[in-house]
Amino acid sequence: MDSNGSRPLERSFMIMQNSRDVPREQQAAKVTSVVMVPCLKNSSNFDTVPRPPSPPATSSNLVGGDVVLQTRVSVSSASTHGRQSHRDGDDNSGYDASDHTDESDGVDDDVDSGNIYCKEGKERSIDTDTLDPEETKEARRIFIVRILFSLLLISSTVGIACAVYFFIEAAEVREFENQYLSDADKLKESIGLALRSILSSADSWAINYIAVQNAGNTSFPFVALPNFAIQAAKFKMMARAYAIGVSFIVTDAQRRDWERFTAQEGPSFVEEAWKLQSQDDTFQGSLDQYPIIREELFTNFPELATVPDGSGPYLVWWQNYPIVYNSISAAYNFHLLSFPTFQKLYNATLTTKRPVLSGFNLVDPESDIGKVSVAYLENFVAESESASEPVTNLVYPILSQDLLDLSLEEETVESLDLVGTIAIGMFWRELLRDILPETSEGIQVVTEEICATKEPAIFTYEINGATTTYLGLGDLSDVAYNYLESSFSMVELMEGTTLSPGHRYTGIPLMETDCSIRMRIYPSSKTASSSYSSQSVAFTISSVLVFLFAGILFALYDLLVKKRQRKVAYIAARSSAIVADLFPKEVQTRLYEARDGLGKEKGKKHKNITWAVSPTSEKGSSSLDSVVSDERNADLSIADVYPSTTVMYAGIYGFARWSTNRDPKEVFDLLEALFGAFDEIANRQKIYKIENTGDTYVAACGVPRENIYHAVKMARFATDCRDRSVEILHNVNYASDIRTSKLFVRFGLASGPVAGGILRGQRARFQLFGLTTLNAELMERTGELGRIQATETTANLLCDAGKDTWVNKRPDAVVGGDDTPLDTFWVQAKSSDSISTLSVETSASKTFSLPVPKERIVTWFSDTLRDILTELQMSRQDSLTERALPSDETMLQLQRQIRSFVEAIGSLYSDLPFHNFENVFHGATTLSKILGQVTIEIPPVDRFSVMLAAMIREVDHPGIENDHLSKRGDAHPSGKSIIQLRAFELSLTILSDEKYDRLRSFLCPTAEDFSYFSQLIQSCVIATDVMNPIVSSARKRRWEQTFACPIQNEDLENPGKAERKKTKVVLEHLMIVAHLSYTMRSWNFYTDWSIRLYQEMVSSFIEGKIPSDPADSWFNREMMLFDNIVLPLLDTLRDAGPCKAIGAELMTRAMDNRDQWKTKGKGMVINMRFEFTGEKRVHFA
Known part of the structure; x- marks a missing residue:
């Protein structure tokens, strides 16, 4: 209200x-x-x-x-x-x-x-x-139903999503636990097998000693195993041990005989072991000092003290491997029971005559005894392994048993005599390696030694696939998974409780001492993370998405009904x-x-x-086509005359040529960027856009609404569009290709009456007709790059509006469609934008196109030379040469040297309009193309040479020709081709620098190769002196001798030399094609670079470097260039076998340019002269 x-x-x-x-x-x-x-x-x-x-x-x-x-x-x-x-x-x-x-x-x-x-x-x-109250109630009921349905959908979604998640997660937990239990069983099985293998190997080793004793009819302890070192080395690897040693029990009565026996047998096995250790990769100790040998029994407390007589029996250290030099010990004859640690280790076996697995050597590596222990163990482990991890020893008894007994019962063991022991030292980690697959991660194994007389020794390992990681002392398992513990003792493994019958051990049973070893296996969070997948989350999200999709469909349906x-x-x-x-x-x-x-x-x-819409329109059949179709049947056409308008035509110069070799997307990107910017300016300034067709943009002011200031507004609009087009084309050209710098926009303005209306038919649109539009199109077509040309009517309107300073009369005449000369004007309005804009110079004193970035030219030359270098490497790889091929690192260095050399050459080029780095780049691109069309095989080194010559041919160019340099007294010592020789020598000096040694040695491995390489480059560079009659006649003579004359006898005798001569002659002529390639391209390209050369020579004339104005003879000069040099050259190539395709293709373009120059050249020279003298110029539409 x-x-x-x-x-x-x-x-x-x-x-x-x-x-x-x-x-x-x-x-x-x-x-x-x-x-x-x-x-x-x-x-x-x-x-x-x-x-x-x-x-x-x-x-x-x-x-x-x-x-x-x-x-x-x-x-x-x-x-x-x-x-x-x-x-x-x-x-x-x-x-x-x-x-x-x-x-x-x-x-x-x-x-x-x-x-x-x-x-x-x-x-x-x-x-x-x-x-209506009834409709209000119905709407309320629908709203309530909608809310209830939404709540039901949400609750169903949450409930089912939770059920799916927990069900799949429970299944993954079961799968994880089953996988872990399988890994635990596999781990127990493998540890049992490893321990059984070690015991079985020790049992076999003991049998070997008994067999040797029986075969030699000797008695223990006087037994030495032949070839002990090699057998011990193989046994050590099979048992995963780091050392193995045999000891015998010697009584007092046997002591003297034993010492004489060891003096006789000991040095030989020590020497054998010492030699073998030099080949054993598992031995990391020093072999610089030979082990000490003692003939009498000794103890190293004090150092190497002799064991006194009458203190037997003795447990004497005998054959062992590997042997480590020790300043306080000897290779053998050590009384083990004299050392408390060994006495504790061996006493259990000496007492029970059964194998004993000792406790673990868990020493502090920082303590004194720990440092000694670690230093000793470092002799047996690689640098990547730790010597401070837990170590255990297995002592196996040697009994005087019958060799026919496969297995020994406990009663039999008690009845046999113990004659010695076999000691095996090993790292505990070796029992856990190479068991589980790579997919099993984070399995933690806690090992504990439980003794009644001391604190338990506990440490933890983690198994990740085939590798083990020592976590440290104590139980470091993940407590969250302790409920999945799997445990067993070593004796249980040997008793077969966890092994299949086929894997049971048949040797002397392992004895469980007062200290038992038990292992506990757990999974960890790492195990769980590797086992769990994202299925629970994926299925949950999928179920939610299903319900969400159903909800969206419901909402969509509701929305459609609501918006009916x-x-x-x-x-x-x-x-x-x-x-x-x-x-x-x-x-x-x-x-x-x-x-x-x-x-x-x-x-x-x-x-x-x-605006009324019929029922048919409500169903969606109303469209623009039906409106225009029905309009065709109306009595009256929709057309009006607009008496006072200004029309603008804007066309992209060079667009047809540019778009020919471009991807359609690139073409449309350019048009959208340019015309989109024009649209923005038109919207801002309220200019009416008529259309854009292809590369033409048409707009008008005064249509469809009258505006007495249409000329002023259109001039400002055209100026803004011109400035914006320069920015856009500058960016687009650089972003797409180095050859797109010839794109500029020409603008034409015309004022007067136009007829505007809708031409009924398919895809009808608003269009303009009349002489004014034709004049605007003529102004654009006959305009200059980046400039706004207007008719006299438009110029008068601007002057009437007080914009005299915007108008500048064009000095030359424009010929209209009826051959009537028209006075036209250049328009430069004040831009409506406050931002700075780029300007375009279009006079002949400035370059028509934006310069190609030197960095991109450097990159092209570097990539091209690199590709040839790679091809050279491949050709050498395929040949039968003994020359060593470079490594990948060397090739990278060569590539860096190539780019450094190209950058150095590029820095020597001056900013002359014609003889510059961009010019040689265009010639090199032509050369690169035609090299692939020559029918003779050109070696990679020769192609590298000619491409290098194409790059250096204009280095340090003075801007004048050789004959003018000679007259000025700047002659070269050779007396000819001054500019070319100077470029060659300067470039060769750079290449001879020590920083390019690797590049030179790769290209030219020998002095003879380098001589040919430099001579070929010099010949190709000198060949570009096309105005020198001596050079030209010598070149023609070599061509005739190579292709027109009969084969010389010396060529038959040395075919390789003949091929090189032919290649050299062909490359010289192709080099001239590259040098003059601008005359063999499109008309626009040729005229652009011809004007650049003219500009360069005019500048030299103004500076007094040359005596006459080049404009006086420019037309005849260009005709002479075509008739005496370009066309004869191409005719020669066309008639020659290797270059027929090249000559025929380039001849067509060169002839076309020659004919056009003959027709338009004089007028162009007049216009070019005008840029410097101000003379009247003639425009050719």
């Missing part, structure tokens, strides 16, 4: 109703707003709203279906506003909706929410009391937007009226419209 006590919607209808009885002048004062109101025909929703009476016949209210969009248009000061628009030169030439206060605003209505949304973004509320009432308005707005993009708003009104048969008067101004 408003302040008047009525609803806004009600008041709007009341205003309309009252306005029917008010005079038109008063209506203009009262009705000042634009309102579009949706009215539901025959609906009770708006029964409380007073319905307006039928409008007059002139208001064009049409009822075409269920929805009528009624439009009330402001007429206050309409005519005044129109007159004001003609005076405003900056604000009234556009076609924006914001500039049309006399047109209706669009409305997007929302019946369900009770809101009306206007274009300005304001929201007007509709009182919901006006709705607005479908017609949406279709109408969409069609209006399409039409607005193609036609001016003034034409749109007439299109719609023609669609409904209301176009009665040609050229009539229509201000008040009502």
Whole structure:
């Protein structure tokens, strides 16, 4: 409710109703707003709203279906506003909706929410009391059902997602536990097998000693195993031990005989072991000092003290491997029981006659005894292994048993005599390696030695596939997985409780001492992470997405139903937007009226419209095609004459040539970037765009709305577009290819009357016709790069508007379509943008195209030379040469040296217009192409040489020719080809620098190779002195001798030399093609570089370097170049076998350029002279 006590919607209808009885002048004062109101025909929703009476016949209210969009248009000061628009030169030439206060605003209505949304973004509320109470209840019930369904969907989604997640997670937990238990069983099985293998090997070793004793008819302890070292080394690797040793029991009565026996047998096995250890990769100790040998029994407390007589029996250290030098010990005859640690180790076996697995050597590596122990163990482990990890020893008894006994029972063991022991030292980690697959990670093994007399010794290993990692002392397992513990003792393994019957041990049973060893296996979080997958999360997300998709479908369906009432308005707005993009708003009104048969008067101004959509349109069949199709049947065409306009044509110079070899996407990227920028400027300045066709952009001012300042606005628009085009083409050229720097935009302006309208038919659009558009196109076509050319009419309009400084008369004449000379003007308006813009120089004193970046030229030469170098490497690899091929690292160094050399050469080029680095680059690209078309085989080194010559041929060029240098006294000692020889010598000096030694040695391994290499480069560079008659005649003579004369006898005798001579002659001629390649390309390319050369020579003339103005003879010079050099050269190549394809292809282009120069050359020379002298120039359209 408003302040008047009525609803806004009600008041709007009341205003309309009252306005029917008010005079038109008063209506203009009262009705000042634009309102579009949706009215539901025959609906009770708006029964409380007073319905307006039928409008007059002139208001064009049409009822075409269920929805009528009624439009009330402001007429206050309409005519005044129109007159004001003609005076405003900056604000009234556009076609924006914001500039049309006399047109209706669009409305997007929302019946369900009770809101009306206007274009300005304001929201007007509709009182919901006006709705039908029954429909209100139904809407409330639908809302409740929608809420209940949403809650059901959400609860179902959450419940099923949780069920899926927990079910899959439980399955993964079971899979993880089963996999772990399988790994634990495999680990127990493998440890048992490893321990059984070690015991079995020790048992076999003991049998060997008994067999030797029986075979030699000797008695223990006087037994020495033959070839002990090699057998011990293999046994050590099989048992995964780091050392093995045999000891015998010697009585007092046997002592003297034993010492004599060891003195005889000991040195030989020590020498054997010492030699073998030098080949044993597992031995890491020093072999610098030979072990000490003692013939008598000793103990090293004190150092090497002799064991006193009468203290037997003795347990004497005998054959062992590997043997380590020890300053306080000897290789053998050590009384083990004299050392407390060994006494504890061996006593259990001496007492029980059974194998004993000792405890672990868990010493502190920082303590004194720990340092000694670690230093000793470092002799047996690689540098990558740790010597401070737990170590254990297995002591196996040697019994005087019968060799026919496969296994020994406990009673049998007790009855046999113990004659010695076998000691095996090993790291505990060796029992855990190479067991599990790589997929098993994080398995933790806790080993503990439980003794009744001391604290338990506990340490932890982690197994990751085949490798083990020592975690440290103590139980370091992951407590979260202790419930999955799997444990066993060493004795249990040997007793077969965890092994299959086929794997049981048949030797002397392992004895469990008062200290038992037990192992516990656990998984860890790493094991779990490697076992768990993301399936639970994936399936949960999938189930959620299914329900989410169902929810979205429900919401979409609800949305579609909810917006059913607005479908017609949406279709109408969409069609209006399409039409607005193609036609001016003034034409749109007439299109719609023609669609409904209301176009009665040609050229009539229509201000008040009502847009009615038929039932057919509601179904979506209304479209632009139907509007235009029906329009074709109307009585009147939609066309008007616009008496005062300015039309602009903008065309991209060089676009056709540029786009020929470009990817379509690259072409469209360029057009979208350029014309999109023009569109932005047009929207900002309210210029009407007519069309863009191919590489042409057409716009107009004064169409479709009149604007007396159309020339001023169009001049400013063209200037802004010109400045923006330079920026865009600069960026696009550099981003795409180095050859795209020839793209510029030419602009043409013409003012006058035009006919504008819709040419009915397929894909109709608004178009302009008339002489003014033709003149604008002519101004663009005959203009210059980056400049705005305007007709005399446009120039006069600019001068009348006080813009005299914007206009500059063109000095030369432009020939029109009827051969009538036209006076035209260059326009340079003040840019409407405050930002700085790039400018374009188009005179012959400046370069037409943006320079190619030197860095990109360096990259091209480097890559090309690198590819040839790689091909050279491959050819050498395939040949039968003994020359060593370079490594990958050497090739990288060669590539870096190539780029460094190219950069050094590039730095020597000056910024001359013609003789510059870009010029040699263009020639080199031509050379690279034609080298692949020659039918003779050119070795990689020769191709590298000629490409190098193509790169250095213009180095340090002075800007004048050789004959002028000679006259100035700058002659070379050779007397000829001054510029070429100077370039060659300077470049060769750089290449001879020591920093390029590797490159030179690779290219030319011998002095003879380098001599040929440098001579070929020199010949190719000198060949480019095409104006030197001596050089030219010598070159022609060599060609005739090679291809026209019979084969010489010396060529038959030395075919390799003949091939080199032929290759050299061909490369010289191809080098000239590269040097003059600009004459064999397109006409535009040729003229561009010809002007550059002219510019360079004119500069030398002005500076006094040459005596005469080149313009005096430039036309004849170019004709002479074609007739005496270029065409004869190509004719020679075309007639020769190796170069037929090249000569024929290039001849066509060169002939075309020669013919065009003959026709247009004189006029071009006049224009080029004008750039320096100001003489009248002639324009050829």
